Amino acid sequence: MTLTTSSANCPEITTNVADLPCETCDSGRTLSARGFCCRDFRSTLGCFATGVTVVTALDPDGEPIGLTISSFNSVSLDPPLILWSLSLGSPMLESFRSASHYSVNVLAADQQNLSDRFASRSNEHFADLPQRSGLGGAPLIEGCCAWFECSNEAHYPGGDHLIFVGHVERFAQGEAASPLIFHSSRYRQLAPPRD
Numbered sequence: 233m234t235l236t237t238s239s240a241n242c243p244e245i246t247t248n249v250a251d252l253p254c255e256t257c258d259s260g261r262t263l264s265a266r267g268f269c270c271r272d273f274r275s276t277l278g279c280f281a282t283g284v285t286v287v288t289a290l291d292p293d294g295e296p297i298g299l300t301i302s303s304f305n306s307v308s309l310d311p312p313l314i315l316w317s318l319s320l321g322s323p324m325l326e327s328f329r330s331a332s333h334y335s336v337n338v339l340a341a342d343q344q345n346l347s348d349r350f351a352s353r354s355n356e357h358f359a360d361l362p363q364r365s366g367l368g369g370a371p372l373i374e375g376c377c378a379w380f381e382c383s384n385e386a387h388y389p390g391g392d393h394l395i396f397v398g399h400v401e402r403f404a405q406g407e408a409a410s411p412l413i414f415h416s417s418r419y420r421q422l423a424p425p426r427d
C-alpha cells in the first residue's frame with residue numbers, strides 16, 4: 233500500500249508500508265513488520281540519550297519558523313556536514329525543504345522551556361525571544377551552547393521522516409557550557425565529568 237497521508241506534502245517521497253496494525257498496542261499506527269510494537273520501539277529508541285536542538289529557518293513569506301529536534305547528528309568533517317530528520321507530517325516540512333539555509337541551535341541546560349515551546353503547535357514560538365539573524369535569515373537563539381548555520385544541501389527519504397543534510401557554513405560555541413539532555417522521554421542534566 234502507498235502511504236499518502238503523511239507524505240502528501242513532500243513530492244520527493246513515496247513511502248510503501250504494509251497495512252498492518254500494531255499487534256501489541258492501541259496506537260492505531262500501521263507497521264511494516266509483524267510482531268513489532270511501535271510503542272516499544274519508540275521507548276527503546278529513547279534509551280539513546282541525545283542533546284536537544286531547535287532548528288530554525290525563514291519560510292517563503294520571510295516569517296521565522298522553528299521546531300525542537302533531537303535527531304541532529306554529525307556526518308562529515310570535510311566537507312562539514314550535519315543531519316537531522318523531520319516528520320513528513322510536519323506543517324513546516326515544505327518551508328524547511330525550500331529554505332536556502334537553516335540554523336541548528338543547541339539548547340543549554342537552562343533552556344528546557346524553549347524545547348517545550350518549540351515542540352508545541354503555538355504560533356508564538358519567537359515571541360519575546362532574544363535572537364539574531366543568521367545566514368539566510370535563519371534565527372539564532374541567544375543563550376545556546378552552540379550554533380550551526382547550514383546551507384540546505386540535500387534531502388533523503390527516511391520512512392516517515394525526511395532526512396536533511398546541511399553543509400555547515402558557520403558555527404560558534406556559546407558561553408553556556410552545559411547542554412540540555414533528553415533520555416527516555418525526560419529532560420536531564422549532565423553529571424560532572426569522571427576523571
Ligand SMILES: Cc1cc2nc3c(=O)[nH]c(=O)nc-3n(C[C@H](O)[C@H](O)[C@H](O)COP(=O)(O)O)c2cc1C
Pocket residue numbers: 284299300301302303304317318319322347350351352353414
Ligand atoms: C525533545 C524532542 C525532540 C524532538 N525531535 C524531533 C525530531 O528529531 N524530528 C521531528 O520531526 N520532530 C521532533 N520532535 C517533535 C517536534 O518538535 C514537534 O513537537 C512535533 O513536530 C509537533 O507534533 P504534532 O504536530 O504532532 O503536535 C521532538 C520533540 C521533542 C520534545
